[in-house]
Amino acid sequence: MCSQNSPQIQNTNAPLVEIELLSKKQILKPLLRKKKYSTCLKKKAKKKKNLKKIRIFTKTYSKIIMVSKNNDKRNDNTSRKRNKLCEPRQRETICKKKPKIQTKGGIIISKSRKVKEKLTVEEIKKRKKERNRTNAKRFREKRKNFLQQLEHETNQLKSENQNLNHQLNQISQQNLLLRQQVEQLKKIQPTTQITKKPACNNHNKQTQTRDKIEELNEIEKIDVIDKIDETHIKERQDEKEKQAETERNDEIEETEQFEKRENKEKTENKEQNEKKQEHEYFDHRKQIEFLNLEFEKNFKNKYSGMNGCNLFEKDLNWKISKNNSLLELQQEAILETSGVFYDCGFEIIGKEMNPSNNMDSFENDNNCPLFNSSVWGENFN
Numbered sequence: 001m002c003s004q005n006s007p008q009i010q011n012t013n014a015p016l017v018e019i020e021l022l023s024k025k026q027i028l029k030p031l032l033r034k035k036k037y038s039t040c041l042k043k044k045a046k047k048k049k050n051l052k053k054i055r056i057f058t059k060t061y062s063k064i065i066m067v068s069k070n071n072d073k074r075n076d077n078t079s080r081k082r083n084k085l086c087e088p089r090q091r092e093t094i095c096k097k098k099p100k101i102q103t104k105g106g107i108i109i110s111k112s113r114k115v116k117e118k119l120t121v122e123e124i125k126k127r128k129k130e131r132n133r134t135n136a137k138r139f140r141e142k143r144k145n146f147l148q149q150l151e152h153e154t155n156q157l158k159s160e161n162q163n164l165n166h167q168l169n170q171i172s173q174q175n176l177l178l179r180q181q182v183e184q185l186k187k188i189q190p191t192t193q194i195t196k197k198p199a200c201n202n203h204n205k206q207t208q209t210r211d212k213i214e215e216l217n218e219i220e221k222i223d224v225i226d227k228i229d230e231t232h233i234k235e236r237q238d239e240k241e242k243q244a245e246t247e248r249n250d251e252i253e254e255t256e257q258f259e260k261r262e263n264k265e266k267t268e269n270k271e272q273n274e275k276k277q278e279h280e281y282f283d284h285r286k287q288i289e290f291l292n293l294e295f296e297k298n299f300k301n302k303y304s305g306m307n308g309c310n311l312f313e314k315d316l317n318w319k320i321s322k323n324n325s326l327l328e329l330q331q332e333a334i335l336e337t338s339g340v341f342y343d344c345g346f347e348i349i350g351k352e353m354n355p356s357n358n359m360d361s362f363e364n365d366n367n368c369p370l371f372n373s374s375v376w377g378e379n380f381n
Contacts, residue, residue, distance in 0.1 A: 119127075
């Protein structure tokens with residue numbers, strides 16, 4: 001690294017190089033004011049620890065600048081390369097070259113803007129004359145081409161018109177010749193006279209017989225046609241009758257099959273219902289017998305005493321409210337013990353049970369006839 005007071009560089013023909021970094025912001029204002037050399041640009045370093053020395057090459061001398069070391073946010077290969085020192089060996093790879101200056105007659109023309117040339121009055125007049133000449137030449141060429149096309153089209157139309165006129169003249173001549181021939185034929189008179197021969201009797205007879213034969217043949221043809229039509233009509237009627245009979249037979253067969261199916265279904269349903277009823281009846285009877293046995297077992301212990309009828313009524317209502325499905329079973333079980341039921345003041349109306357109005361007379365009756373031998377038998381006591 002060279003110091004600031006370094007001697008001049010001997011290689012003055014070295015190409016100018018512009019060093020570009022990611023930030024592209026000015027660092028040192030006094031250096032950038034001078035447009036003789038290019039600089040490596042980067043953000044200003046806030047802290048002195050992160051500074052790095054970079055050498056700048058100019059036409060006459062080299063100078064050192066302090067620049068920040070690294071950019072932590074980016075770790076790409078390009079940023080790493082650009083952060084390196086711009087040494088003379090790495091100028092072509094890392095640092096970008098300055099664009100070449102385009103010149104035209106000693107006047108600089110940049111890509112961004114073009115500098116207008118300062119022209120004299122005579123030069124401006126010359127350029128106007130040249131433009132007018134070029135425009136006049138173009139106009140003349142266009143006019144020539146247009147006129148040539150018009151001439152070519154007119155010549156074609158003229159040739160077609162001539163051909164049509166020639167054909168029309170030929171047709172008119174042929175028409176005249178035909179008219180002349182017709183007039184000549186009209187003027188010619190016939191020289192020979194045609195004489196009719198007298199009609200013979202035999203000839204007349206032959207013609208009459210021929211006419212009769214033709215009439216008979218026509219009559220026979222008409223009769224044959226009528227017979228053919230009648231046969232066709234009969235055949236069609238027979239076909240229609242056959243189709244109707246087949247349709248009727250099909251309908252009858254379908255109805256018979258439908259009735260058979262219905263009868264089978266009905267018989268099957270009846271058998272199933274009968275089987276169900278038998279099973280239900282047997283189950284029903286078993287449940288009734290079971291209830292009767294329980295009733296007989298518990299009757300002595302439960303409903304013996306002064307208020308047996310009241311207890312019986314309460315238990316009955318509780319059972320009905322608890323198991324509505326067993327209502328009919330309970331009713332049938334009580335029907336078998338109807339003597340006790342009547343004695344306690346109940347009436348049986350159909351299958352429903354309602355307490356009679358005489359229930360109050362049995363509430364305080366000490367001689368409740370529940371334990372009568374006439375109802376439960378002699379062995380009950």
